Amino acid sequence: MSLRLTGVGLTYGSGTAYATRALHGVDVEFERGALVLVLGATGSGKSTLLRISAGLLSPDRGTVTLEGEAVGGPLARVRPGVGIVFQSPEVQLFADSIEADVAFGPRNQGLSEEEALAEAHRALRAVELDPDVFGTRSPFTLSGGEARRAAIAGVLAMAPGYLLLDEPTAGLDLAGREAVRRIVAGARTDSGVVVVTHDAEEFLGIADRVVLLAEGAIVFDGPPETLVQEPVRFVEAGLRPPEVLRAQMLARERGLPVGSFSLDPDEAAVLLAGAREGTR
Amino acid sequence: MIEFIDVGYEYRTAERPVAALRGVSTTLSPGELVCVLGPNGSGKSTLARLANGLLRPGHGSVIVDGIGTDDRSREWDVRSRVGLVFQNPDNQIVGTTVEEDVAFGPENLGVEREVMRERVTRALETVGLAGLEQREPHTLSGGQKQRLAIAGALALSPAYLVLDEPTAMLDLQGRTDVLEVLGALRDRGAGIMHITHHLADAAAADRVLVLAAGSVAYDGAPSRLLDDLAMLDAFGLTLPPVGRLAAALREAGAPVPSGALTAERVVAGL
Numbered sequence: 001m002s003l004r005l006t007g008v009g010l011t012y013g014s015g016t017a018y019a020t021r022a023l024h025g026v027d028v029e030f031e032r033g034a035l036v037l038v039l040g041a042t043g044s045g046k047s048t049l050l051r052i053s054a055g056l057l058s059p060d061r062g063t064v065t066l067e068g069e070a071v072g073g074p075l076a077r078v079r080p081g082v083g084i085v086f087q088s089p090e091v092q093l094f095a096d097s098i099e100a101d102v103a104f105g106p107r108n109q110g111l112s113e114e115e116a117l118a119e120a121h122r123a124l125r126a127v128e129l130d131p132d133v134f135g136t137r138s139p140f141t142l143s144g145g146e147a148r149r150a151a152i153a154g155v156l157a158m159a160p161g162y163l164l165l166d167e168p169t170a171g172l173d174l175a176g177r178e179a180v181r182r183i184v185a186g187a188r189t190d191s192g193v194v195v196v197t198h199d200a201e202e203f204l205g206i207a208d209r210v211v212l213l214a215e216g217a218i219v220f221d222g223p224p225e226t227l228v229q230e231p232v233r234f235v236e237a238g239l240r241p242p243e244v245l246r247a248q249m250l251a252r253e254r255g256l257p258v259g260s261f262s263l264d265p266d267e268a269a270v271l272l273a274g275a276r277e278g279t280r
Numbered sequence: 281m282i283e284f285i286d287v288g289y290e291y292r293t294a295e296r297p298v299a300a301l302r303g304v305s306t307t308l309s310p311g312e313l314v315c316v317l318g319p320n321g322s323g324k325s326t327l328a329r330l331a332n333g334l335l336r337p338g339h340g341s342v343i344v345d346g347i348g349t350d351d352r353s354r355e356w357d358v359r360s361r362v363g364l365v366f367q368n369p370d371n372q373i374v375g376t377t378v379e380e381d382v383a384f385g386p387e388n389l390g391v392e393r394e395v396m397r398e399r400v401t402r403a404l405e406t407v408g409l410a411g412l413e414q415r416e417p418h419t420l421s422g423g424q425k426q427r428l429a430i431a432g433a434l435a436l437s438p439a440y441l442v443l444d445e446p447t448a449m450l451d452l453q454g455r456t457d458v459l460e461v462l463g464a465l466r467d468r469g470a471g472i473m474h475i476t477h478h479l480a481d482a483a484a485a486d487r488v489l490v491l492a493a494g495s496v497a498y499d500g501a502p503s504r505l506l507d508d509l510a511m512l513d514a515f516g517l518t519l520p521p522v523g524r525l526a527a528a529l530r531e532a533g534a535p536v537p538s539g540a541l542t543a544e545r546v547v548a549g550l
Contacts, residue, residue: 244521265525268525269529
């Protein structure tokens with residue numbers, strides 16, 4: 001069970017003076033039950049990759065298969081089974097009540113009013129919004145973090161096999177970011193989850209796999225731990241490594257015998273303090 | 281100087297008024313970079329909108345270089361002194377080219393053509409967008425767009441710049457570039473109020489203001505706040521991982537400078 005891109009490429013404005021090669025030769029597989037973090041600098045092709053995976057864009061080259069079957073074609077359509085949460089999705093909340101907003105998707109999928117509402121309530125609980133408290137409230141009375149979670153519930157209510165999220169924590173405060181991170185981590189029990197972000201620090205600790213994009217191509221696809229031990233790969237992809245890793249890289253550059261790296265600040269402190277002792 | 285004196289503000293909703301700010305007194309001086317922190321709903325954005333008279337205080341007063349923002353006859357004096365930049369640059373860009381977008385403000389105020397040209401050039405140089413005058417704004421990166429929005433505000437030559445989470449939608453490079461511009465503006469004598477929820481941004485500020493539930497919870501030096509884990513905890517602020525690394529190293533006896541929130545500063549003394 002997977003969502004798979006094979007040899008995928010896309011050039012925007014092809015044949016014009018403004019032609020921009022957004023993606024080329026991309027082979028990647030997203031599996032159910034796994035959380036994949038897609039990292040890359042601005043303009044590396046992250047959003048294009050997400051849109052092609054969701055069927056909102058058709059690639060010029062290559063194929064996309066969902067559960068083994070080829071999908072897509074000249075008309076890009078949102079695929080059933082793949083849900084996408086755009087950046088700042090809360091601006092798309094539109095209904096009079098939160099539960100009506102969240103029930104919109106499942107109702108469009110053909111569920112009865114009652115079933116759609118039940119799905120909406122399940123999704124609201126999944127994003128930590130009690131339907132008894134929030135269900136009948138207007139979306140406009142929500143805080144930024146609550147609105148973000150309600151918008152994510154709108155996609156979860158359609159029970160997507162694959163959940164794709166573009167910068168899900170951008171613009172939220174700490175409590176909001178933590179809640180979204182919990183929700184995203186929990187979503188992998190039902191779906192394959194793909195998170196696109198430029199903030200590696202936030203999701204590296206909970207990801208099962210990391211895909212690193214640079215100039216439209218995949219330059220790394222593997223476990224987060226490998227990336228943590230080779231932080232120079234971030235630099236090669238035009239990204240700044242998480243600050244804790246950068247501190248360890250700098251310490252090593254300055255001649256401290258730093259053996260292995262850690263993303264965890266307490267562990268990193270032990271490693272750095274140990275290296276410092278070693279030089280004295 | 282911008283003075284907030286015992287400022288209160290309520291939003292009217294259908295059900296009941298909601299207090300956004302209560303008894304807030306603080307200042308912003310020329311040549312000062314003040315970072316405003318606080319959770320969502322703490323009143324940060326309301327404070328920004330009060331600073332240039334976009335909102336008028338329900339209680340107390342806001343005074344900009346001696347002019348009260350409730351004096352409607354001097355509204356434009358206040359607005360021209362205090363520039364406002366918001367979170368989403370896409371909502372603030374109006375021109376079809378970079379140059380045109382920056383010229384929009386001065387043009388509307390009837391600034392002479394030659395003066396306007398010079399201001400546009402200078403504003404674009406300040407934010408590091410010189411050379412991109414003829415680009416269409418939508419072809420810029422997020423960080424470039426936000427710097428364009430800042431240039432648009434600078435073209436009006438404000439004495440103060442208030443920015444409401446200008447880096448929230450940006451990647452790390454974009455954030456770093458915007459922060460550099462803010463520091464440079466401060467060095468040239470502008471008063472900068474930077475509203476953010478990145479605690480790390482506070483390290484570069486001259487002063488930090490923490491709002492909690494509409495009141496001032498802290499107003500002072502960044503280092504005292506950043507080194508005090510208990511105080512941060514009480515304000516619902518959490519150190520970024522690199523700050524926790526700094527604290528753990530300090531505890532292990534390593535000489536880590538106060539308020540260290542960058543890799544460079546953390547390893548400086550190792």
